[in-house]
Amino acid sequence: MMPNLREKKQEMVRKFNRSAIYDAAVVLFKEYGFDGFTMQQVADKAGMAIGTLYIYFPAKEEIIRYVGDSLFEKFYISVTEVTKQGSALEKIELFSKCFFDFGIENRALIKLFEHAEIANNRKQKMQMVVELLRNIIKTGTAQQEFIKVDPDKSALYTLSLLFGYNNHIADIQDINPGKDAKSIVAFIKPHFTGIN
Amino acid sequence: MMPNLREKKQEMVRKFNRSAIYDAAVVLFKEYGFDGFTMQQVADKAGMAIGTLYIYFPAKEEIIRYVGDSLFEKFYISVTEVTKQGSALEKIELFSKCFFDFGIENRALIKLFEHAEIANNRKQKMQMVVELLRNIIKTGTAQQEFIKVDPDKSALYTLSLLFGYNNHIADIQDINPGKDAKSIVAFIKPHFTGIN
Amino acid sequence: MMPNLREKKQEMVRKFNRSAIYDAAVVLFKEYGFDGFTMQQVADKAGMAIGTLYIYFPAKEEIIRYVGDSLFEKFYISVTEVTKQGSALEKIELFSKCFFDFGIENRALIKLFEHAEIANNRKQKMQMVVELLRNIIKTGTAQQEFIKVDPDKSALYTLSLLFGYNNHIADIQDINPGKDAKSIVAFIKPHFTGIN
Amino acid sequence: MMPNLREKKQEMVRKFNRSAIYDAAVVLFKEYGFDGFTMQQVADKAGMAIGTLYIYFPAKEEIIRYVGDSLFEKFYISVTEVTKQGSALEKIELFSKCFFDFGIENRALIKLFEHAEIANNRKQKMQMVVELLRNIIKTGTAQQEFIKVDPDKSALYTLSLLFGYNNHIADIQDINPGKDAKSIVAFIKPHFTGIN
């Protein structure tokens, strides 16, 4: 076997293992919470020895970080993609729907973002999301779809509403991403347009 | 000593001990997070033996639950009290301020509510708070301060906003209860009044 | 049972357990070297659960230290006691015999003194022993049993000889405390007395 | 390439690798103590894969043994070389100086000799050194430089003194090889010459 072929294979194995650990961790997060799982559980579920885990991640902490970062990235890409077209209000609605979709898929995982010590650069990530919303709002105002509102506060409060609904209200009633996004947009629309 | 006197005394001791445990747990929650403390620490801080802890609470879990319940009760009483007077909008503002005040005072503790398995009757409690808001809104509409809005959704979304702001935005900027409550009320006012 | 009786009993249990741990550790030291044993082995040999070990000693290190300190104390007391009478040369001989007796009893344990990080105050302990020898020599000179020798160096070299013989030569031939002590004293006698 | 040329090359590679492992191990011994290093560290420092280590040494133990043996050989050659000329007393002094020089250079390594299970043929090696000293003493007596002394015991005790001083006293005061060798020779001189 040629060296670079072997390297390719090894690289694949590496990716496969990292992915197996990631998948195992995600499942365990959902089952036991963001740090309520053990390394042995991850190893078992990923189908490898405990020692192997430590080849890929030097500490449990790193697995948590990695899962947190990966999930955020996944979320951020989705939410960025989905808000590329449409009116400002439509963008907010799609943003919201995307937020809830992600929340349903990763119910337990969204809690990750609540732990500064776990998802590193948490503040920075949060601000990236706020920035996305702020730009939507600014554009809305620039294009006279929205009346003049404070884009900072509006973005913050809109995001707050989504976070709160997703993380806290979800426990008392099921979320229907499409319907709830529409409904929430209707709730905040008067603030942005001046009309009910 | 008469039996019922002894009973009274015992009842007092029981209350005193439960309270000592509660106080100790609250302090430790604030210092080490909702499960980052040990039963020994609670016993020490409460001034009793660890075995005694287990007379009052059969498991660590129960202490966490009890603290969660007590805090909620405290919160619920405050928020009920504070919304007894004023216009609907004023009530919402005071409710919000109260919410944030509580959040600042119990920063670490608020996480408790995020754990369904920990704060029991979480759903029920949440609904009590929603109900409070709903009544404020209904009254606002009845008294023609508010336009006709869906009181269920409005309550849910208002509460979502407060939860989201308090639990998630607080990490990227400090909360100023009075100012932020006012600002948030201004954000949702158009929804309720139809005017900016 | 009266409180102070109970306390006494508990105190006895405490002493018993500490002693059981000490005994277990000593045996394991002899078998596996000064840090080649595990806490589980100590627990098993001492007839208690691993957790109990940690009630008495907060870390493995502390067990090692305790054994080291205890052994030194035992040794120092013996050696002090034995050198209270007789001529200077007799004292040195008895000191040597005592040294070897201790070495035989605690073959593996004497290594402890070779590890500064383990037997704390090692330097200080060593100097206590040197001091003892120095005083014997000074007295010998004062009483004209010995000629004028440098007491510091003489003590250091005498002790070196004993350490070296006990720790290194013992491996190639058995030590006979009485005989070897006599023989060694004969070896160094000319230095002290000027006569063979 | 001719077979015996290839064999030669392979032999060279083998020697090179063994030597690289030895060098790495020596450095790690000095840094982390005689068993405080890992096989991975040795492999890294020797510039090879960990698997390769096991081709040359079937177990960690063997590396330790090999280092011990090599160091002894190095020491034995030095000490033999240095005692080829001069009077008996000069030889003993040079032997001592050489001993201390080696001890300073290999402070951490000297502990190796204290572990019977590690330095194999320890007894035999020790006896080689004793033999060297014994011969010096015998020659001293034969040449009437020394009075009649028991060459066995004299050798043993002299070596004991050096071992003890180097391994145990070194911790309470720095060793100055030249000065201390002279001083120690002065200490034992009366035994050998009958004169102070």
Place this chain on the structure above:
DNA sequence: TATGAATGAGCGTTCATTCAT
């Protein structure tokens, strides 16, 4: 009730050794 010493399963992590390539 109250005590706190005792328990031991379980944790995160290490590392000598193996073996498929």
Place this chain on the structure above:
DNA sequence: CATGAATGAACGCTCATTCAT
């Protein structure tokens, strides 16, 4: 021979819980 990813037993230590007093 050389490689280094994989292994898993073993480590020191923690702590919720129990139970004899």
